[in-house]
Amino acid sequence: MDERIRDHAETLVDWSARIDAGDDVVLRVGEGAHDLGVAVAEQLGDRGANLLACYDSEELTSAYLRAHDGNFESDPEYELALYERADSVLSLRGTRNTSASADVPDETQQAHARAREGIREARLDTDWVSTVHPTRALAQQAGMGIEAYREFVYDAILRDWEELAEEMTQLKEILDAGNEVRIRKESDATDLTLFVDGRTAVNSTASVADDSHNLPSGEVFTAPYDTAGQVVFDVPMTIHGKRVEGVRLVFKDGVVVDWEADAGADVIESVLETDGGAKRLGELGVGMNRGITRPTDQILFDEKMAGTVHLALGRAYDACLPEGESGNDSAVHVDLITDMRQDGTTLEVDGEVIQRDGVFRWEEEF
């Protein structure tokens, strides 16, 4: 076995999921994630945890959904009972075809998801962690060969998470104490101010100990309550199956008042028109994972890229809000990314430059 797979499994079980002896673990193994599944099973055996392996196959689920009439039973009790009693759910994503679900009607997928809301909540109530095993299908989506893609994924995952968590704390403290975050880029006339006073930043450390559930992670995010100015998102991505590039948004009083896109304008339009909350920002996130050096068209990785900032149209996360306060609400949460690693780019908090040209001040002491 590739030693990196074993290291990945160890990071998942120890740093991310904090598995102890006797824990009841559901291991969801993706179609292409068998090797990681074996490595995680080994770690679970070594820790004396209990193991139940589920098969998370897009082809199997798609075949089921395509054949079903769409009247799904609500939260089948046997599956609900399983997740209600589980301590941890480890999802090993790793598809063999990113388009495997393309021929399942949207309505069927949505009806299925709605009928399983209770199961989903029970799963989110456990110490769940989701991670990715590098498959050829994901390499293809990233436009990379498999060996280069494996290196990319393991660079992102096999980090010194303790050290990164400490670094993220510096940024979190600045954001928590700050009122206004300003992003400026000379290259594309981005000049956006986000208001965050009273909001709490979250360290996304890839550990359930910090309520962070994705491996890799490596971002600090908060929830702005107001936004003004304009921003250009120059990192291309796929949204709802379509290529989106060069999105420019103009905000006034927190709401998008003008916008354009070099590609995928129809997707952006449909997102913005979902509901009232979709025209406001729910998240400001700062990527801090230096193992991620290029976009691979997987939002889980792209938004963590060191030297980038992402903003999400739509729903805010409760963890960022003062007790009892509700943040921006929407049916959508769509992340868009701007690359700060360019001359004449700054991230300021209350007038102080925190990051210049994609480099934090504690890296270069400016």
Next chain:
Amino acid sequence: MDERIRDHAETLVDWSARIDAGDDVVLRVGEGAHDLGVAVAEQLGDRGANLLACYDSEELTSAYLRAHDGNFESDPEYELALYERADSVLSLRGTRNTSASADVPDETQQAHARAREGIREARLDTDWVSTVHPTRALAQQAGMGIEAYREFVYDAILRDWEELAEEMTQLKEILDAGNEVRIRKESDATDLTLFVDGRTAVNSTASVADDSHNLPSGEVFTAPYDTAGQVVFDVPMTIHGKRVEGVRLVFKDGVVVDWEADAGADVIESVLETDGGAKRLGELGVGMNRGITRPTDQILFDEKMAGTVHLALGRAYDACLPEGESGNDSAVHVDLITDMRQDGTTLEVDGEVIQRDGVFRWEEEF
């Protein structure tokens, strides 16, 4: 998809498991059984059953067991809750390596099995069915190429089960009414008498409706209470990982008093010495599946081969016994097979020839 895979899935879901709308189905997908898993998922969706897919991987389980210290928690509650609430458990066997568990210590495997006795019972309490997807590893064990092996497996599985069930009823009625079953072969001096009065024969129709849980099936079996004479088993097989050939057993008053083997004598000796019940027969079975025309070193198939008889050393099945009576008891149940398709071979019940040279009297009207 190979149309035979879809037919297999339909046979499994309709004839074998009798799945209805709303049934809570656990689908256990073997490492090499993905394609059959997709086909079964499609059928389950079409029937409106609920689906939870588990991953039944020998490599994963072996990695877990090898790393574990062997002190297993008894029946972890989350998994027990799942199986206690399931209506059906469909196991799609299909290994990619029949030796995948070779390096797991026997004691660990046994300790794991003992700790999961309650989960096993809960699973056997459902409408469970076990079937096999043809993989290269199984073809290799059978000494066949994959295409020929696929044909073999589908010949065994895609039968007119209703018609076969009717034919089996004829033999069941003869065995139920009979007292003494005698097997004679001129070719190897087999002459064995088995006493079955008071015992009930079971039609193994591959349907939960008849309490028959393997697909394929196709045998009628009962539990002799006494045995006298000698028998030669000329169908070679692998038992506990070792080749066994040409076993000759001599019975007196129901107990093995003499024995020899051309190959695997040590395995037979260790079976016979397990306990007192291991020297007595627990089962007399008559293979009736005409799709199975040759041994493939898979007992699930071999023992169903039309024109063969198998006898099991060890434990008897309760279904064959009069209410309240206990049959032969043992920790083992090891099937051995003799081929009746040879000149001068007869199967008699109370002196009447039921089968000659492997052909039933209703086939050729002798």
